[in-house]
Amino acid sequence: MKTRQFVFNDAEVAEFVKKNFVSVAASDVDYNNLPDDAKAKGEFQFLRKSLTGAANGIHQGIYVVTPSGKFIKRCNAGWPHIDTRKCHDLLKESLNTFRSMPKAERLATQPLSQDQRSMHRKDMVQPPASWTKIRTTTRSYPFSPMELFDQRHPDYYKLDRLWLTPETARTLVPQQLEVGKTSDVGSRVLRHFSMDNHTMLGCAPWSDSAVKKARLRVKIIAAKGQLYQLRYEGGLHLDSDSRWNKSAYQGKLLGKAVWDDEGEKFKSLHWVTYGERNQRELRRNETRGNVHITHVGSVFELDPVLPNDRGITPHSWAYGYSREMKAQAGAEK
Amino acid sequence: MMRSIFNLMAMACVVHSAVAKVPESLTWKNFDEISDYVRLKKNDLNYQKISWFSTVIDGQREAQKQDKPLLLWLYFGDPRANC
Numbered sequence: 574m575k576t577r578q579f580v581f582n583d584a585e586v587a588e589f590v591k592k593n594f595v596s597v598a599a600s601d602v603d604y605n606n607l608p609d610d611a612k613a614k615g616e617f618q619f620l621r622k623s624l625t626g627a628a629n630g631i632h633q634g635i636y637v638v639t640p641s642g643k644f645i646k647r648c649n650a651g652w653p654h655i656d657t658r659k660c661h662d663l664l665k666e667s668l669n670t671f672r673s674m675p676k677a678e679r680l681a682t683q684p685l686s687q688d689q690r691s692m693h694r695k696d697m698v699q700p701p702a703s704w705t706k707i708r709t710t711t712r713s714y715p716f717s718p719m720e721l722f723d724q725r726h727p728d729y730y731k732l733d734r735l736w737l738t739p740e741t742a743r744t745l746v747p748q749q750l751e752v753g754k755t756s757d758v759g760s761r762v763l764r765h766f767s768m769d770n771h772t773m774l775g776c777a778p779w780s781d782s783a784v785k786k787a788r789l790r791v792k793i794i795a796a797k798g799q800l801y802q803l804r805y806e807g808g809l810h811l812d813s814d815s816r817w818n819k820s821a822y823q824g825k826l827l828g829k830a831v832w833d834d835e836g837e838k839f840k841s842l843h844w845v846t847y848g849e850r851n852q853r854e855l856r857r858n859e860t861r862g863n864v865h866i867t868h869v870g871s872v873f874e875l876d877p878v879l880p881n882d883r884g885i886t887p888h889s890w891a892y893g894y895s896r897e898m899k900a901q902a903g904a905e906k
Numbered sequence: 907m908m909r910s911i912f913n914l915m916a917m918a919c920v921v922h923s924a925v926a927k928v929p930e931s932l933t934w935k936n937f938d939e940i941s942d943y944v945r946l947k948k949n950d951l952n953y954q955k956i957s958w959f960s961t962v963i964d965g966q967r968e969a970q971k972q973d974k975p976l977l978l979w980l981y982f983g984d985p986r987a988n989c
Binding site: 591597 | 944961964975980
């Protein structure tokens with residue numbers, strides 16, 4: 574979150590990296606947790622070899638290595654306040670080091686072949702065009718005192734996705750398409766709304782017993798041809814006292830949408846939530862200070878699915894989505 | 907000097923969001939105001955200008971082809987999103 578915001582969202586750094594590097598964004602934890610047979614393959618061996626020079630091996634950070642597998646530099650600078658300019662300088666130094674190397678040193682004798690793949694290609698996950706793809710953005714409001722380290726600082730935002738099959742998306746619209754008709758949205762949508770942390774920062778684990786209230790109602794307020802204008806109102810109250818999550822959220826949702834019944838899809842969708850987040854137990858790796866209660870808003874809107882979003886799934890994809898959906902998205906081939 | 911200017915610019919961005927007024931509740935009256943506050947800002951998607959590979963092997967193959975250094979951005983989960 575911090576490196577995205579203070580390094581790669583910097584316009585100069587983004588341009589510099591785009592022009593001069595080939596870039597990989599991946600999970601160090603996923604690589605470290607690969608089974609032994611996958612670790613024996615060339616891809617993992619390359620990663621391990623190229624990060625041998627890094628202080629902690631395969632660990633979170635920004636690194637520059639050569640295609641031959643030589644470590645050049647770790648390019649993180651400043652913690653908890655990231656020094657963007659210093660990071661940029663380190664990237665420039667890395668590029669100079671790379672360029673000063675003889676070709677035989679910087680390039681491999683031959684590239685890795687496909688049969689040396691250790692990690693499943695995430696970009697094979699392609700949600701079908703018929704699915705409703707929603708992007709959620711979440712941001713906290715200021716509180717006092719607050720530090721830039723804290724993930725609740727309003728300079729940070731969380732992005733996530735919510736994917737719905739056509740059948741599930743249809744439950745966001747009253748069955749009977751008449752102005753004035755109301756209904757509760759389907760249970761699958763309500764479950765995502767309750768459990769997937771779209772309305773708050775972080776990724777707290779919620780159990781069924783933590784859901785004190787979850788309600789989302791829709792009303793048709795106008796119609797023009799096959800286009801139906803919808804209004805949503807809802808509320809969510811979560812309260813958990815488990816070993817892994819001692820926190821609560823209480824908030825409200827208001828939303829607008831236009832359903833195109835001929836195309837069987839949403840023409841627009843715009844939901845907003847706003848609520849109070851109470852983190853009774855503060856985690857040192859996420860927060861600073863002693864402020865437990867903060868206010869947080871989120872926006873749900875149709876995902877523009879930018880070209881560079883390939884392979885990015887909803888955060889709860891592994892456990893919060895059905896096997897059928899995974900098969901349809903190509904994740905279980 | 908340049909670094910000081912950049913730091914001041916960064917601080918200005920921080921101040922902008924840090925002084926937002928905390929709403930009492932969500933209503934249809936402040937629906938757009940809260941939405942505008944939360945929504946992505948101009949620079950929030952600059953990282954999208956970079957073409958990210960999602961696996962090391964795909965990056966290595968391309969870096970070898972282009973004779974360019976390989977940048978590895980490693981983070982728990984996908985560092986591009988969901989955090």
